[in-house]
Amino acid sequence: MLELLSPAGTAGAVAAVVGCGADSIYIPYGGLIARRGGEAFSDKNLQDAAMYCRMRGVKCYVLLGGFATDRDFSAIADAARKSARAGVDALIVDDLGVLRIVRQCVPDMPIFAGEAMGIRNHYDAMVAAAAGIKRVAIGRETGLENIRRICEALSDRDTEVEVCVHGPQCVSLCGQCHMGTLFSGREKWNCGQPCRQRWNTGSRTVHYPLTMKDICLVGHIRELARAGVDCIRIGGLERRTEYAALATAVYSQAAKKGTQPSERELQLLAAFSNGGLSDGFFTGSAGVELIGFPPKESLNEQSLIAIRRGYNKVEYPRIPVSFAATVTRGEPVRLAARDDRGNVATAKGPIPEPAF
Secondary structure: OOEEEEEOOOHHHHHHHHHOOOOEEEEEOOOOOOOOOOOOOOHHHHHHHHHHHHHOOOEEEEEOOOOOOHHHHHHHHHHHHHHHHHOOOEEEEOOHHHHHHHHHHOOOOOEEEOHHHOEOOHHHHHHHHHOOOOEEEEOOOOOHHHHHHHHHHOOOOOOEEEEEEEEOOOOOOOOOOOHHHHHHOOOOOOOOOHHHOOEEEOOEEEEOOOOEOEEEOHHHHHHHHHHOOOEEEEOOOOOOHHHHHHHHHHHHHHHHHOOOOOHHHHHHHHHHOOOOEEOOOOOOOOOHHHEOOOOOOOOOHHHHHHHHHHHHOOOOOOOOEEEEEEOOOOOOOEEEEEEOOOOEEEEEOOOOOOOO
16 A cells, blocks of 8 residues: 655644544754745654654654755764654655765664655666665656656665655756745755745736646556555645645545545645646646646635644544453453454453342
8 A cells, every 4th residue: 555655844743644644754854954944843843753653653754855065964963863763764865965974873774865866767766776775756747657667667676666746846856946045045955935926027027937836646646556656745844734634634535545535625725735736747748737826715714724623633543443342240341452463452340230
């Protein structure tokens, strides 16, 4: 079954996406995140997230994203060690230098290649696999046929394939655009998303000429599974918790039960987007049809409350448990619970009193 990887850009989003059915989460930590918004994960946030996930059988990955200079390596090494001590399941890197530093610091920790590593063909993927990378995230610009070739090339190697199925698309190449730094004044590779803004040329407004529609592959989950993809990821780490929860719930149902989203769910996902939804480059589309406009429907507080109500209501059921009780006259009540792995827990109560 496909692993569903969801974004948790803030500490508060961890419980939300886990509660909506995420099989794994990725969190920002370490200061080199190319597209981070909102609060950063502190050391305690990191420890709490790893523990919360571990108790529920959900994997927790740390994103050490971004491109490093030599002066960054000490901080990267510190973040890698702290992540390992917290008990996370893998580290995600976007830079070959970071890969080497992390391997030296925590040699037993699985390392994944992030999307900004630029893996878009099977030769890229094989080089990554030869370097010991355990999972490669394929660029959003990659079509289905190339995804198939990458999966085939890695089929006899110990390296998994991850594909982004929902989230914002970069008008350039993900993680490799300097436009954000140029126009926002932020530090290196910390994107301010100027391509999402309204532009004009002198007195003439040209609206949103660089805004890409969000990628939405909820209707292509079976094709990805047949192609050999191991993990589907929801992008948008910098977006609000309600978006992450809604997208997780929609894709969890699609991946696990084959259920397609309702019209209302698609409308809400579009409202969270920059310019609407499309299947991006997945089916070979290219050109102006991928350029979007701000959605007609804006998110109101009632819609956000309804989404929150969904993920605050109940824990997502992950482990099937069967119960059996034995009640016999003159003997203690016995209760047994068994999970799908054969683990059994028993309890014994008092002798029941006669009803009459």
